Amino acid sequence: MRRASVTQRMLAVSLAFLVSCSTTRYSTAGPIGPEDLARYALIIRTQADGKVAHEWVPLEDFDMTKFQLAMSPIKTNRDIVCVSTSESELEEYCEGRRIQCEQDCLTSSRPFLVDWRKYTDTKAQPWRVARYWWCPRSCREGKEDCTKKRGKWYEEYSPSFHAIEPAIDWIKEHRTELLVGTVVVIAGVAFAVVVVGSGGGALALAPLMVLAEAGR
Known part of the structure; x- marks a missing residue:
């Protein structure tokens, strides 16, 4: 897999989407178990009171067309983490x-x-x-x-967890360290960080297979 291909499939720099997420409430509680994980994107954001919250967004509401690919602002050595093993x-x-x-x-x-x-x-x-x-x-x-x-x-190359809640807790704790392109494996499903807000205040992670489909 070529680096340019990985980058084009995974970079997303439209933080306006995360702003809209902060005012949108989804009726679903999220995946019931690991078998449902690939149907959701994960949003992590810091609330006004300083608490860190997470939200599972059904993929049908996670519109990849809202993201704009922008290669130039990204420094390869700092912000891109290879996803291949x-x-x-x-x-x-x-x-x-x-x-x-x-x-x-x-x-x-x-x-x-x-x-x-x-x-x-x-x-x-x-x-x-x-x-x-x-x-x-x-x-x-x-x-x-x-x-x-x-x-x-x-350890930062591809964090992997066998259960959902420990993975979410880890992402919240390390949100300021995560970069666009970082892969987190949750219960066997690979998620890639596609948006990083200022200081890690907002993150969006999407299933890797969905990003691959969007990049075709």
Whole structure:
């Protein structure tokens, strides 16, 4: 699967749709069980009181034609997460994270967290000096962990859950970390993040097979 094809099928940047969702109430309570998951899209949003709510939207009400594809505002290394489980695309994903990690780390004015790694020996050598050797080394080690299917980067590659409620709780907790294109597998059904609002305040996830159909 080519990256451009994945991107075109999965990018959605029309947040107006999420605004309309905030004022629309659906009569259905959502999927009864895993067998119904592929019939729904999942909306996560932060309410005015600060609480994070979720809503299952029947696919017939989740109109993909309302979304506009816009490639130019998206930075590939930062915002696109490969969805294929092939080794070659995992390698590509991990390399993308390494490149972005190194760029962010080198421009950071304070010690930068790379996976679980953080520079702490500031008394021996200040960060403004140490970052030039520490960032490339640590980001490279992060990539190596990722390609070996371990560490935070790999965990973010395709979170998987066997039950619905734990998956929703995880998405709510990590909503500010999720990027357009991230895949979350819920009870065997792959959902892709198609909209990310400012600061993770609003998310929309749609079944991957539906996105594939929309991209044809």
